[in-house]
Amino acid sequence: PYELSLAAVLGVIRFEQGRGAEIVGMVELLLRSYAPYAALRAAHVFALTEAGRLEDARRGLDALAEQGFEKLGITDNWTFTLGLLARACFAVGDARAARALASLLAPRASECVDLSNGHLCARPIAFYLALLALTCGDLDEAERHLAVASARAESLRSPLYRAWTLALRSHAQSRRGSAAARRSALRLAEEARALATGHGMARLLRELDSRRS
Numbered sequence: 001p002y003e004l005s006l007a008a009v010l011g012v013i014r015f016e017q018g019r020g021a022e023i024v025g026m027v028e029l030l031l032r033s034y035a036p037y038a039a040l041r042a043a044h045v046f047a048l049t050e051a052g053r054l055e056d057a058r059r060g061l062d063a064l065a066e067q068g069f070e071k072l073g074i075t076d077n078w079t080f081t082l083g084l085l086a087r088a089c090f091a092v093g094d095a096r097a098a099r100a101l102a103s104l105l106a107p108r109a110s111e112c113v114d115l116s117n118g119h120l121c122a123r124p125i126a127f128y129l130a131l132l133a134l135t136c137g138d139l140d141e142a143e144r145h146l147a148v149a150s151a152r153a154e155s156l157r158s159p160l161y162r163a164w165t166l167a168l169r170s171h172a173q174s175r176r177g178s179a180a181a182r183r184s185a186l187r188l189a190e191e192a193r194a195l196a197t198g199h200g201m202a203r204l205l206r207e208l209d210s211r212r213s
Contacts, residue, residue: 018202020050163195
């Protein structure tokens, strides 16, 4: 439906603006009419994490996992749905759900998430696979996916995707603990910060600030 595609675009904009908590009300209103839509249910779980309602998000994620992520339906919004759930997994630290999602996304690691047959491109799938690997504590696997995501961001000439990938690479490096890794993490974070500042990416700047403190 047109209104769902429009809501998705608006939701992405609000997220990048650092106004993700506003998505909750919009999604809950749409769920009254479109409850069966998997992408909308996934958007609700993700929006709850943006609003800081992690326990509510965890319950929503558990409900979808119990149903079976593979049963959400392979539609033109399928990778977008799984991408939202990957972000939610990372936010709540659900390794079991992360492994299940990774097994579904892995065959498409070289592709990009899209919505409504390409009307919206929402990052390389490898970026979400890196989030899932980090959720499971597999730093080497995360780095492999981030290398693919970085190459895709460069080929798409997308400063937004490049900034987010740099920030996640920084996070992965910071978790390694060595002095060299910490220096690399700081350098990557500053590159991400410069891009985020130049493009008004308030959400990413907030995340970078939280990791700095």
